[in-house]
Amino acid sequence: MPSPKKVAVLYRMQTPAHICPFGLRSRGLLRRKGFEVDDRLLTSREQTDAFKAEHGVKTTPQTFIGDERIGGHEDLRKYFGMPVRDKTRKTYTPVIAIFASAALMALAISWAMFGSLLTVRAAEWFIAISMCLLAVQKLRDIDAFTNTFLGYDLLARRHVRYAYIYPFAELLAGILMIAGALMWFAAPLALFIGAIGTVSVYKAVYIEKRDLKCACVGGDSNVPLGFVSLLENVMMVAMATWMLLK
Structure with missing residues (x-):
């Protein structure tokens, strides 16, 4: 039957x-x-x-x-025994999506320009595009970003306006690095904000051992402040140093 x-x-x-x-x-x-x-x-x-x-x-x-x-x-x-999303659960999904998209975009540009995927410029574009995408996430709701950012950034605590300047500076540095233009300005800018960010995150996470949300993908995310946040800033420092030496 x-x-x-x-x-x-x-x-x-x-x-x-x-x-x-x-x-x-x-x-x-x-x-x-x-x-x-x-x-x-x-x-x-x-x-x-x-x-x-x-x-x-x-x-x-x-x-x-x-x-x-x-x-x-x-x-x-x-x-049906299916998982239900916990909106309060910490997650790295937004960061993974951004870095993966930036990597694919960098490889696509490298292929279009040089006919090869694995080039030095592809690595440079990956970091620069990542900076731009991360900046856009911050700019979606700049007030929410600054509220989270002020919780750990050392310079922003002293000068609140820096919290509002930061995403614009990150975006500008990323765009100039993609274009390979005005590197005398873009590289020091990225080095400045990246170095401050590295020290701030390291102090908050590894010295003070505070449990905070990361502002790297915007203030409304549940990405924990930690290694990924440190990586964003270290990448900027490394890119800026490479460009200055280059």
Whole structure:
């Protein structure tokens, strides 16, 4: 005998002004798990509020399997034994994504310019592009960045305006290094901010042993202050020193 169909009832909000992304995620997950989805749309705020009141829930979507209310999207993932993202958990994912993207971009430019992947310029571009991408993350919300940065940077503590200047200086140095232009200015600039950053991070993490978030990818990240933060600054120092010697 064929196995009975697995049916799930999904209530999700979809109005002309808003389509709930978690409702779409729940529908997609149910279908991947082999369920036939009875997709019931809540097409107005009044209809959504009435549904919440009727079932005593605070959010939509809501999934029902048989007579059991499973709950929202995260509850559905738990039901299937899938991991749920912990928004407070420390992670290096943003930094890995930035460095990996910078490396691939540097290799692509090297191939386009020289027909070879492994060149000295590719290594230089990798560091310079990384600086630019990290600066952009800081500039997305400069106030959030400065709030975190002021927690450990030694110069910013003395002169708050330096915290606001820092991401612009990092971006400018990175752009000039990509272009290979004005190195008499770009290299000392990168050396200056990189050296201060190296000392600041080393003092906060390895001497004072403080548990802080890193501002390297913006103030709203959960990247811990530590080796990766130190690496960002050491890379700038190394790049600047190389350019000055070169």
